[in-house]
Amino acid sequence: MRSGVFLDSPPARITVPRVSRREWRVGVSAAAALFLAACASVRTRPEQGPLDVAQVYLGSWAEGDLAALRRVVVEPPANLEEQHQRFRDDLRIISSRFELGRVEREAESARVTFRAIHVLRGLGEWEVDGTLHFVRREERWWVRWSPAVLHPEAREGDRFSRTRTRPQRADILDGHGQPLTREGEVITIGVEPRRIQSRAAVASALQAQLGVDPARLEKVLSTPGLSPEHFVPIIDVRPERYQQVRPALAPVPGIFFRRKSGVRLSPAEGFAAHTLGRVGEVTAELLEQLGPTYQRGDVVGLSGLELAYEVQLAGLPSGEVRLTRPSGELRVLGRFEGLPATALYTTLLPEVQSAAEAALEGVVQPAALVAVDSSTGAILAVASRPLDQPLNRALTGRYPPGSTFKVVTAEALLAGGMGVNAPVTCPPAATAGGKQFRNFEGEAFGETRLRTVFAHSCNTAFVLLSDALGADALGAAARRFGFDVEYRVGLPSPGASFPLPRDKAELAAAAIGQGRVLATPLHMASVAAAAESGRWRAPFLVADVIDAPSASLAAGTRGPLQALMRAVVTEGSGRAGASVTGLAGKTGTAEFGSGTPLPTHAWFIGFRNGIGFAVLVEGGGVGGRVAAPIAAKFAAAL
Structure with missing residues (x-):
């Protein structure tokens, strides 16, 4: 010192x-x-x-x-x-x-x-x-x-400055390792507020041609500080869609069009839209969530996989901190090395996804169709409607599964020693724990077989059988099919829940997929896949998911369960799919909400050629009449 x-x-x-x-x-x-x-x-x-x-x-x-x-x-x-x-x-x-x-x-x-x-x-x-x-x-x-x-x-006299370079965004790949996204051109359809002569006319045209909610347009036009002279974007469409709607939109005063290139596009309009997600300029909310490596103007994932795997797909920017002398001499004071963007491997198969999209074409009610590989749990297709609503019903919607849950109940009965042709009774009404249950449209088959009551979805037969089956046995079967099991999909998906019935009335309701039982369409697709393969496997969308949970069905139940599900199509409530070779499944008409009669969701779950799938039409009515034809159309295209 x-x-x-x-x-x-x-x-x-x-x-x-x-x-x-x-x-x-x-x-x-x-x-x-x-x-x-x-x-x-x-x-x-x-x-x-x-x-x-x-x-x-x-x-x-x-x-x-x-x-x-x-x-x-x-x-x-x-x-x-x-x-x-x-x-x-x-x-x-x-x-x-x-x-x-x-x-x-x-x-x-x-x-x-x-x-x-x-x-x-x-x-x-x-x-x-x-x-x-x-x-x-x-x-x-x-x-x-x-x-x-x-x-x-x-x-x-020195001045500080900086540089910044973002990596090129990486691709989302399908199950074959091919890109599901590409760069292309879209047409932005928007308005110039000062040119609008009638807001009602603009709203009507955009809703009729593109499904734009009038409330959304009103919200955009009421934004504080909006300049009446500036172009306000409303929706992006592909060139082919633009050509279809332009004749109806161009004459409406206030509606204008702009071309935009370098846009990230999926193979076709609406293709796996909720799952792949979309990209766009970062919002203020996302800017706060993503942290300091992002800045205003950055193009980022706004939904779906594009958002969930934003950092992987976007990488991290590189740059330099610089100091410049008055003489012009430049010194680099610091470097940010950045990270390259990395492709995301998914399990989606374009051919299966296209079949799912086509099967839902023309369905006007909210709907979902999801398919999985029965032998692995890999998700092959995810389709949700309507496209202009952000909810991915296939993955995140939770609904009472209705009679599709009878697949689980039947497996429990088979595990307990019942056979496909065991004698059962199907009365018009049955009471359990003081609550009365009835069959759809008053059907009754009297003294018959398990095969018949399963094929025709007799509620009263399963209500009566549930008493002898017991809550523990039904709960164990539900767990074999993944109910109350946590698993990672790659996007948010809450799975399925089977709360332990508190009394005989709840047990009876649970046995027919009502009461407090809830499941996503994705999970019910995994239930159908388990019936085909004999083992439930947690579904997954991203290829690097490891250690996914699984469970074997009870010994000796696979073959009889498949026979019951095939009977649904050949002779029961799912006859809309009878022409599709090898199709097996289960219809469901699930009550929800309030009113007399109660509204119902339409379900069909099934399997064919190694693919398990589920169809849901929200508030659609009767499963055999509404969901089964959609399922048949999908299965026939596989």
């Missing part, structure tokens, strides 16, 4: 936990808050040393209180605040935090080292090791300021 110089011991060090570029979050951490509180307290202490003044200076810098900096600087330059502000603006710094280091002090001068962690919008964290120099005058310690406070290499 040099004579006349001493090191404060121990050195003061106020640290804030390091945050990676991926884990960064906006806001001052708890440690930083303590740091700022300490700064506030030292301002009131009568005799401040260099470390105390350093805390005040860096604390004010972190808070953005530039006016406070001048109060601790000796002979501050006239543009002190301006230089700090320009440093922040030129580099787009959104926050700064500091770690104090070592203090070296002589009689009338001192140095305090520090580390600055600046968060640069669109790039992330940039760390700079700096030094504050001090001079003692009139029994006070003052910061001796120069541009080197901002960065050790900075001199008077």
Whole structure:
């Protein structure tokens, strides 16, 4: 140690936990808050040393209180605040935090080292090791300021700047490893408010031709600060769709069109739209969620897989922090290496997806169709309608499964020793736990066989059988089919739940897929797949999902269960699919809501040639009449 110089011991060090570029979050951490509180307290202490003044200076810098900096600087330059502000603006710094280091002090001068962690919008964290120099005058310690406070290499007249380059967005791939997305051209259909003569006419035309909700148009036109002279985009359509609607839209005053290239497109309009998702300019809400490596104007995933795997598909930007001398000399002060974008491998098969899309063509009610590979659980197709609603009904909608759950109940009965031709009774009505249950449209088959009551979906037979079966046996069968099992799909999907029945009435309702039983269409597709393969496998959409849960059906139940499901198509409620060779399934008409009679969802779950699938038409009515024809159309195309 040099004579006349001493090191404060121990050195003061106020640290804030390091945050990676991926884990960064906006806001001052708890440690930083303590740091700022300490700064506030030292301002009131009568005799401040260099470390105390350093805390005040860096604390004010972190808070953005530039006016406070001048109060601790000796002979501050006239543009002190301006230089700090320009440093922040030129580099787009959104926050700064500091770690104090070592203090070296002589009689009338001192140095305090520090580390600055600046968060640069669109790039992330940039760390700079700096030094504050001090001079003692009139029994006070003052910061001796120069541009080197901002960065050790900075001199008077230097300017800071930055560069930024984003990687090319990676592809979403199908189950064959081929891209499901490509760059193409769309037509943006929008309005110019000052040219609109009738809002009602514009709203009517956009709704009739493109399904745009009039309320959405009204909300857009009522946006505060909207310029009446500017083009306001409403919806993007492909060129072929544009050619179809242009004759009806072009004559309406106020509607205009603009071409937009370089847009990420799926193979066809509406193709797996909810699942693949869409990209567009980052919203304010997403900008906050995605963190500092993003900035306004970035094109990001806004929904579906594009959003869920945004960082993987987009990579991380690279860039440089630069300093330019008045002479023109350029120095690179820091580099952001970035990360390349990586393709996302999915299990979707275009041929199966196209069959699903075609099967739902013309369905005007909310609907879903989802298909899985019976031997692996891989999701092959996901279709949800309507396209202009964000809800992916196939994956996230939870509904009472109705009589499709009789697949589970039948497996429990078969596991308990019943045979396909075991004698059962199907009366017009049956009572369990004081609650009366009836068959659809008053059907009754009297003394018959299990095969018949399953094929024709006799509720009363299953209500009577549930009493002898018991809640434990039915619950065990439900778990064999994945109910109450958590699994990862690759997108949000809540699976299925089978709450343990609390009494005989709930047990009877559960046995026919009512009461508190709920499932997604995806999960019911996995139920159908399990009936074909003999083993339930958790469905998955992203190829790198590992350790997915699975469970075997009860020994000896696979063959009889398949025979029951085939009978549904050949002789029962699913005869709409009788012409499709090898198709087996189960219809469902699931009550929900309130009213007399209760509204019903239309279901069909089935399998054919190694593919299990489910069809749901929300509020569609009778499964055999509404869902079964859709299922037959899909299965025939496989």
